[in-house]
Amino acid sequence: MFDRYLPSEFEPKWREQWMKSDLFRTREEAGRKKFYGLDFFPYPSGAGLSVGHCRNYVPTDVLCRMKYMQGYNVLHPMGFDAFGLPAENEAIKRRSHPAPMIEKYAANYKRQMDLIGIGFDWNRSFKSSDPEYYKWTQWIFGVLYERGLAFQKLGAVNWDPVDKTVLADEEVIGGRAERSGAVVEKKWIPQWYFKITEYAQQLIDDLETIDWPEGIKAMQRNWIGRSEGCQFTFRVAGTGEKEAYDLESVQPGFTKALHFDVFTTRIDTIFGVTFCVLAPEHALIDLLPVGPEERTRIEEYQAKAKLLSDTDRTADSREKTGCFTGAYAVHPFTGKHIPIWIADYVLATYGTGAIMAVPAHDQRDFEFATKYDIEVQLVIQPVEGEVQFPLKSAVESKEGTLVNSNHYNGLSVAEAQDKLGIRLEAEAIGERKIQYKLRDWLISRQRYWGCPIPIIHTKDGQEQVVPVSDLPVELPVVDQYEPSGDGSSPLAHIPEFINVTDRDGFLARRETDTMGGFACSSWYFLRFCDPHNHDQAFDIEKVKYWMPVDCYVGGAEHAVMHLLYARFWTKVLFDAGHIPIKEPFQTLRNQGQVLGYTPYRKPRTGETLGVGEEGILVSYEEAKLLPEEDLTWK
């Protein structure tokens, strides 16, 4: 026994003992219960382990050791989420390959984790940038592709017109490029997506089956954003049918029928529609039958909208802006002509990118109508209180009776929603529908340091998935890491990489986008069950034994994206018959965060404490300055 805790004697002694007895090697003995304890896959940064990491790993370690002593087979692995922007940027700066650097950082993380005495089974460790690992990330891409869940469509990127590169969101500050200072533009290029929207309902429903903090579940539900309502079609006046509209703005002889769809959760207010709004990016706008003067005005407005982020555009505090297109829509029930506006408070990415506006009963529509002097028509009489005219704000009541709504007058909101929904369907104008805020998962990155997307484009424009026998599609070593010139990844400038032959032996072009990092971290917990398998991503029996993770621990910063993507991939792999579970993380716990001014973190500088040579917490500055023997507990 030691009289006193002397880290320099105590810690190395036990580290050595544990290592000698191979204490942390995963035991898979028959007849024992299993316990899978897991911490979030860390990204190894040059700064080394922080107090935040320790707060994450120590409790999990305690739990795993307890389970071990209670006789469980315990799986407590650690690996590294190694692909990503910081490593790539450092590679660009130093003109050296990111792999050795990441190797060094990961080794340092491991060394520090050993110093603080965490009992990980390092035999099962890997990095997401190891070809033996990302081979199977690519295989899963193929599984998604074959199930129709991976597809390409045009997507907007942040384009720096000076550096001629695509920028990550975090490299754009106040609409300007962090490095070059140029005003960032939106550029539309073909990008790969995963159809996570197809799993929206399941991702909500299955939250009931898992033990997670309620706050995190709520965030996931809100992110998915289910709403019930109706989707229906407006026809643009003066197009399609033979109607003698004498609208000055409509070009004569325009006969092709033009339509646009809107989604609403309040179909009961349809008689209160006094205008429609299209998102500035809406594809219909270019086709609207309007004269040159309106056209110029529209284009000017679109150019302005292009510069703003979605967050800025929808901020309630911001004054609404918009522009009348000169075109009109036909009200599906009354035949009345309704002005079509474009405004940036409507987003192309949510719903149909167009709305029916009911200023009497929606606050944003109300503000817009007030500003542009558009008619406000009350159609719901609230149950309590008199309505004062003119309205000072919208009446967003769900209790009330319909007024000014033809023969629907007198119905309650709920009754009207039913009847109008049925009528929409009966008249083939629209349908009752469930809408989700969730968007498909954009996976493409025009970057070097990521997992290559295993697709080959044939010369006649078809796509082929690279067969497993040809995986992995390895990242070639290059000299240039900058995405150069045309916005494509640096891989696009390597002839040996791009030029391939397709299944039928014809010349074809390899996909040059890589996958965003979230792909790599969406299945690593499965690989830990069977990390050395050369023939498969994992043996289903091993997965069946170890999964689901019994305790998953990490910070709330991953509350939505990582955790939602990992759940999605798990469900897809389940549906494809590759794994026997639908939810990867049975129990989730947040580690808490190191906040504000604590002994661990200084305000402003944000300097955090790290792990010193004896597994002791020290500030980075002190770690550099002090001789080893002076390091003490802080």
Next chain:
RNA sequence: GCCCGGGUGGCGAAAUGGUAGACGCAGAGGACUUAAAAUCCUUUGGUAGCAAUACCGUGUGGGUUCGAGUCCCACCCUGGGCACCA
């Protein structure tokens, strides 16, 4: 702006609507020791008082209740997320 958290002693923190501050750290005093370390005991929210005790105290302002840290309304501060940081 929207979604999710948090705000209680010097510090880390506890409290099914029922004695706020358990437990721990640090501090103060003491025991043991030649002395120290370690250990043990006492004490410690604030103000006033020799004391018994009194009053005030859970971000702010209201409210419900016999009773509010806890429930309701409004607000302030703060952390995380908002889809290309991971």
